[in-house]
Amino acid sequence: MRQALIIAGPTCSGKSALALALAERLGGTVINADAMQCYRELRVLTARPTPEEEARAPHALYGVLPASVVGSVAWWRAAALEAMEGASLPILCGGTGMYLRALTQGLSALPDVTPAARAEARALLAELGPEALHARLNAEDAALIRPSDSQRIARAHEVWLSTGRSLAHWQRAAPLLPPAPYAFRAILLDPPRAELRAAIAARWQAMLTGGAREEVATLLAQGLDPALPAMRAHGVPELAALLRGEITGDEASRRAIANTGAYTRRQATWFRHQPLMAARHVPFAAPQRAHIINARFASLAQFSESEQAKIFAFLREGVDGAIPPP
Known part of the structure; x- marks a missing residue:
């Protein structure tokens, strides 16, 4: 059974940085498992990998849908399986739990x-x-x-x-579409709440500086249905209200940061209760294992040599050399 990695966790926990670092070290392909990062119009507000980051390792399913389209779980599952087939080592990265569950546990047709x-x-x-x-x-x-x-x-x-x-x-x-025929190893990033709140606030300010307001103005110019998923991405409703003159910039920031924080709490709770993420180094019925990191990831160098060794030993475990030493 082929090996695949999952890097999961709440928004702003550092998943993309870890996935990129592992892809560079292991020769893998980063495959997006975040519903909002699928939309091409939302590079800034969804913190999609930059063009420079995408050039460092293969990436798939980022910015592939127009905002006018509803990206369903079934669509993502089929697209992810196709991307995984062409990857030497698929590294699924994202916080949309329903996407990952459809891949690891199957999906009703x-x-x-x-x-x-x-x-x-x-x-x-x-x-x-x-x-x-x-x-x-x-x-x-x-x-x-x-x-x-x-x-x-x-x-x-x-x-x-x-x-x-x-x-x-x-x-x-x-009928149930079966789980993907891969042996999954998952790393769950589960940083402390205070650390995550600070990261969310810092990211929001960086997004504003990086053109988030202009991105929303361009999106609104399309006249799309406000019920579409892309129109409800974190920051879009708040900046849309600001652009309409309904709220101040400070209020837009307060709402966006608060709403994102509430969402990350729901994400963290959901992941903790999934079989793949429920415990450290405990095997389940399927060939799936989880490793939990209680910290926010900034770069591979953030961890000590011993922690890096634990991560790579966990990824290599039981896969007969499919993952090379660090």
Whole structure:
């Protein structure tokens, strides 16, 4: 079974830096597993790797979708498998847990929805808002989806309109796309909350200096549906409100930093409860192992030689030389 690495963790924990360092050392390809970094219009606000970083090692699935498109879990899974097939060592890097779970645990093959159903669901979401549309869901879907999760609410509604059955029904009944045929090793970055909060604030200021406001202005000029995922990326709603004159710059920054911090808390909780991430060096039924680093990653040189040795020993473990020594 081929080897693949996963670098996971909350936003701003240093995943991209670690993935790039490992790709350079191990001859790997960094494959994006972050839903927002798929969108080409959002390089600054999603902290996508820079052109200089992308030149240091092969990268895949960064900036490949227009903001007008909804990048589904099923789409990403298929694209990631294709990218992995062409990589000597795939290094999946990102914080979108549903993407990684679809790869490591499989995915229900849900039915296609009709364009009319999709348009109606998105129109209702824009007209009513997520909480009111959530109230219209059947009991099964309503129990599984948060009232604030507008994307999943719209998805459930469009599946119902297309098929007459709930999303929960199809998730139970649809055949499962199997886990990817790889032996996964995962490194979870789980830095202390205070360290992560400081990094989020620093990154936001760097984004503003780097053109985030101009990036959002260009995005708004497309006149896209505000319910689209790209329009709800961290920082987009806040800077959009600033550009419309609804809030001040200080308020936009306060909201963006607070909302990103709340999201990282949900990410960290989610990852801690996934089988692949649940414990250090504990094998599971599938050939998957996890190594947890309780620090924010800035560069490989940040760690002592002994910590670096632990990381590479963990990655080499059980793969018969597929990963060379550091």
